[in-house]
Amino acid sequence: MSSPLPTVAFHTLGCKLNYAETATLARVLEAEGYAKTEFHQPADYYVINTCSVTENADKETRQIVKRALKANPEAKVIIIGCYAQLKPEEVASIPGVRLVLGAKEKFNLHVHLRSIEQQESVVTKADNIESVNFFSAAWSRGERTRSFLKVQDGCDYFCSFCTIPLARGASRSACIAETVAQAQQAAQGGVAEIVLTGVNIGDFGKTPDGKKRTEENFLALIQALDSQVDVPRFRISSIEPNLLTNDIISFVAGSSKFMPHFHIPLQSGSNRILKLMRRRYLRELYADRVSTILQQIPDCCIGADVIVGFPGESDEDFMETFHFLEKLDIAYLHVFTYSERLNTRAAEMTNSVPMAVRKERNRMLRNLSEKKRIAFASRFLGTRRPVLWENENHDGEMYGYTDNYIKVKQPFLESLCGTIQPVELSVNNVLF
Secondary structure (H helix, E strand, O other), rough: OOOOOHHHHHHOOHHHHHHHHHHHHHHHHHHOEEEEEEEOOOOOOEEEOOOOHHHHHHHEEEEEEEEHHOOOOOEEEEEHHHHHHHOHHHHHHOOOOOEEEEOOOOHHHHHHHHHHHOOOOOEEEEEOOHHHHOOOOEEEEOOOOOEEEEOOOOOOOOOOOOHHHHHOOOOOOOOHHHHHHHHHHOOOOOOOOOEEEOOOOHOOEEOOOOOOOOOOOHHHHHHHHHHOOOOOEEEEEOOOOOOOOOHHHHHHHHHHOOEEEEEEEOEEEOOHHHHHHHOOHHHHHHHHHHOOOOOOOOEEEEEEEEOOOOOOOHOOOOOOHHHHHHHHOOOOEEEEEOOOOOOOHHHHOOOOOHHHHHHHHHHHHHHHHHHHHHHHOOOOOOEEEEEEEEOOEEEEEEEEEEEOOOOEEEEEEEEHOOOEEEEOOOOOEEEO
């Protein structure tokens, strides 16, 4: 009688890019003879794909390791991702961790699992980030709803608050033909929406050795995806304002597949702080991008990232940001409280903002975001919008998103899962 397959469970922290990579690693392990199981269940191996954008992500990793060992005290815990690359020794010291894989070796997870089966000591593989000179494609299996497709990795920008270039390396991507093939593969699973993800997707078109591919850029990519991939919806996850060109906006405006939704990081509405952050634009450009979008796509949902409490951010700087966002015709904010990250320029800056002040500023912007989200959704009450219904049953209800990213609900009906249906929006079905 053959022995049962070794079991592996996954937990993902952070961005959509991490989810795409986790899903791809899971498919590789299943092909190598491992049985995937849920994270809350006993497993032989627990793989935690980490983020390190904030200090909380690091702390959360430790909590998740404890949760895994509670489910199976004899399990081997593997930490991969950004936290593993940035702080391999710190990760290796967490009780129960047996394998630490950085940005390069995480894609060889199946090989390393075999090597630690009989080994008691912690194995750490986090090579110098400059050695990550390849692009590894990834996409998540969407179970009829959506798939996250990795189109780009790494970043060349080195904003003063950010560790991502240190954790993921230089900007790079596959060529358009290879990316289209990956999207076609993701679409074959029957998903209704593909979300384009990456670290700096507007910088698409660089080879792993840093060279620019001739005539390959983000606009050319979305044009190819639109014409060559049989999927009802594409959505752009996030794009820098200085890389969001008029041509990209015009193409999305005229496309039936690319959704009227842009997420555009702002980080601050103060030009002084933007310069300290080493961002590559000023707030005037940001306002122009929003105006251009809404001129061509009046129903478009626009979201923004904002960081509060950056070193040296005065009350005046913050209120400049608050009033800028208050007047800006956007739909929601993702608000982040600044946290010091080692090996960044911002961590060396003086004039640290007290944590209590950071939290109060966060609260104020979250309240503003809620007002904007309600105001945006309210504009469309009484109109019909196409809704992609998701698979999960939430206590008898199902959720879905309109093309312009308004969240709605209705009683759960399995036959609707993964389908796009016209829905009249009302106070009874919109999730305010």
